[in-house]
Amino acid sequence: MFSNAFTDKAVMAELVAKMLWEIKAVHFRADEPYKLSSGMASPVYIDCRKLISYPRIRSAVMDFAAATILREAGFEQFDVVAGGETAGIPFAAMLAERLGLPMIYVRKAPKGHGRNAQIEGHMPEGARVLVIEDLTTAGGSMFKFIDAIRAAGGIVDHGIALFYYDIFPEARAEMKSKGVDLHFIATWRNVLAVAREQALFDEKTLNEVEAFLNAPLAWSGRNGGVSALAAQ
Numbered sequence: 001m002f003s004n005a006f007t008d009k010a011v012m013a014e015l016v017a018k019m020l021w022e023i024k025a026v027h028f029r030a031d032e033p034y035k036l037s038s039g040m041a042s043p044v045y046i047d048c049r050k051l052i053s054y055p056r057i058r059s060a061v062m063d064f065a066a067a068t069i070l071r072e073a074g075f076e077q078f079d080v081v082a083g084g085e086t087a088g089i090p091f092a093a094m095l096a097e098r099l100g101l102p103m104i105y106v107r108k109a110p111k112g113h114g115r116n117a118q119i120e121g122h123m124p125e126g127a128r129v130l131v132i133e134d135l136t137t138a139g140g141s142m143f144k145f146i147d148a149i150r151a152a153g154g155i156v157d158h159g160i161a162l163f164y165y166d167i168f169p170e171a172r173a174e175m176k177s178k179g180v181d182l183h184f185i186a187t188w189r190n191v192l193a194v195a196r197e198q199a200l201f202d203e204k205t206l207n208e209v210e211a212f213l214n215a216p217l218a219w220s221g222r223n224g225g226v227s228a229l230a231a232q
C-alpha cells in the first residue's frame with residue numbers, strides 16, 4: 001500500500017530522470033531517427049518499459065506516482081485505475097495496489113474476437129477512472145484510452161504519465177479543455193538537466209536533442225516524420 005511519504009515534486013522529477021539514465025532507458029539517435037506512435041520522427045526515445053525490471057526503482061516510481069496523484073487530484077477521487085495497452089498495464093497493476101483500488105486495462109482497439117472487448121476487467125457504470133500510461137508524447141494514445149472508457153460509461157477527469165515529453169506548449173491546455181488533468185513525474189527537461197550535470201553526452205548531441213524538443217514537428221518533418229499531429 002501507499003507509503004505516505006510525500007517527496008518534493010522537484011526531487012521526484014530529478015530522481016526519476018536519474019533512474020532512467022541509470023537503467024539505460026534514454027536513447028539518442030539523431031542520424032537514424034526513431035518513429036514514434038504519433039508518426040513523428042525523433043532523435044530521442046525513452047523506454048519506460050524497462051522500469052518494471054528493477055524492483056527498487058519501480059517501487060520508488062510507484063510511490064512517486066501515488067504521491068503525485070494524491071497530492072494533485074485528491075485522496076478519494078478514484079474508483080478504478082486503468083492501464084493503457086501495453087506499456088501502461090504493469091504500472092496500472094502496481095499503482096492500483098498502492099492506492100488500494102481495483103484495476104482494469106484498455107486495449108488500443110477492440111479485441112476482434114471473443115467478447116470483442118476493449119476494456120478488460122470490471123468497470124462499474126459511472127466509475128471514476130484514473131488512467132495511467134508509462135509515457136505521453138503527443139497525447140493521442142492517452143486520449144484513445146480515455147475515449148474508450150468514457151464510451152463504456154466511465155468518468156475520466158485525470159490521467160498520469162510517469163514521463164511526459166512536455167514539448168507541445170498547448171497540449172495540457174487542450175487536455176484540460178477535454179476535461180482531463182494530466183499529471184506526470186518527470187519530463188525531458190529533467191532528463192537533459194541530469195545529462196548536462198553528469199556530462200553523459202557531448203554538447204553537439206545535447207544541442208541536437210534540444211533543437212528537436214524546441215521545435216519537434218519541424219525536426220520531424222525534416223527527418224521523414226509527420227510535420228503536423230493528427231487531430232485528437
Ligand SMILES: O=P(O)(O)OC[C@H]1O[C@H](OP(=O)(O)OP(=O)(O)O)[C@H](O)[C@@H]1O
Pocket residue numbers: 037038084085086087088133134135136137138139140141142
Ligand atoms: O502520446 P503519444 O504520442 O500517443 O505516444 C505515447 C504512447 O507511445 C507508447 O506506446 P506505443 O504506441 O509504443 O505502444 P506500447 O505501449 O504497446 O509499447 C507509450 O506507451 C504511449 O502509449
Ligand SMILES: O=C(O)c1cc(=O)[nH]c(=O)[nH]1
Pocket residue numbers: 035036037038044045046047048135137138
Ligand atoms: O511517442 C512514442 O511513441 C514514444 C516515445 C518514447 O520516447 N518512448 C516510447 O516508448 N514511445
